[in-house]
Amino acid sequence: MIKLATISPCYNEEEVLALSVERLTALFERMIAEGLISDDSMMVFVNDGSRDRTWDIIKTQHQENKFVKGINLTCNVGHQNAIMAGMMTVRKWADAVITIDADLQDDIECIPQMVRNFEAGNDIVYGVKVSRKADPAMKRMTAEAFYKLQGSMGVNCVYNHADFRLMSKRALDILAGYDERSLYLRGLIPMIGLPSTTVDDVISEREAGSSKYTLRKMLNLAIDGITSFSVRPLYIITYLGVIFLVISLMIGFYVLHALIVGTAVPGWSSLILSIWLVGGFILISVGVTGIYIGKIFTEVKHRPLYNIAEILE
Secondary structure (H helix, E strand, O other), rough: EEEEEEEEEEEEOOOHHHHHHHHHHHHHHHHHHHHOOOOOOEEEEEEEOOOOOHHHHHHHHHHHOOEEEEEEOOOOOHHHHHHHHHHHHHOOOEEEEEOOOOOOOOHHHHHHHHHHHHOOOOEEEEEEEEEEOOOOOOHHHHHHHHHHHHHHHHHOOOOOOEEEEEHHHHHHHOOOOOOOOOOOOHHHHHHHOOOOEEEEEOOOOOOOOOOOOOOOHHHHHHHHHOOOOOHHHHHHHHHHHHHHHHHHHHHHHHHHHHHHHOOOOOOOHHHHHHHHHHHHHHHHHHHHHHHHHHHHHHHHHHOOOOOEEEEEO
């Protein structure tokens, strides 16, 4: 039997936390009875600088439930960093870990199959969303478009996989060697290269509370997902620059021809349109280049991804 740990990042999850503990406890007891996991397995909740009673609830559950452990970060560091904090702490405690959001929208009934796949020799098991009917239509459309965009940009990731996955201690030890500040685990973990497989994950609706993943956070994650693993946007800018140069040469020949034959007509609209078009392209180019420079600035400082205030073991 393996010693399993689930890791759930929590940011203002007071409304759903007790229910999540109850559901995971029932699952743990069933898996222990079936001989899948040992009775010293655990569920670890990482408090990511919550402003509500999340940490108080975690401490209460820790006192009342033998499975519950807690990690309290000093401040809010973001979803990816909170997951990393949990994994790097818990890899000393367990044979394998499963990362799953505290709202349990991912299908926890996949967890027994993940454990079986781990026992069959897979170091990484990805939960792949086969149904997202519980998600809003706009979120479904943008998520699927983003996965396709990642692929076109050369980012190696598992299609329709978020952060619901099992990782062995061996995989976590390798992941610890990736000293990156701009974390995008969905692209980073497939680079490990150990044996892996997938399980089908059917997303359900939240039973309480609301999603803390705002549009701004999703956009930032999407930008990190591309710029941290691909320089293709820089090449695209170069190709577009060449195209603009060719177009400008064609316009130049046209203007010379019009002057020679005497058909030149002042064109204020076309002039303004050209200025706005070229100006917009320049601003986008500077912005994309700035993102890459900003990442270099962040990486060279080597600041810690997180600081831990307290651990409930």
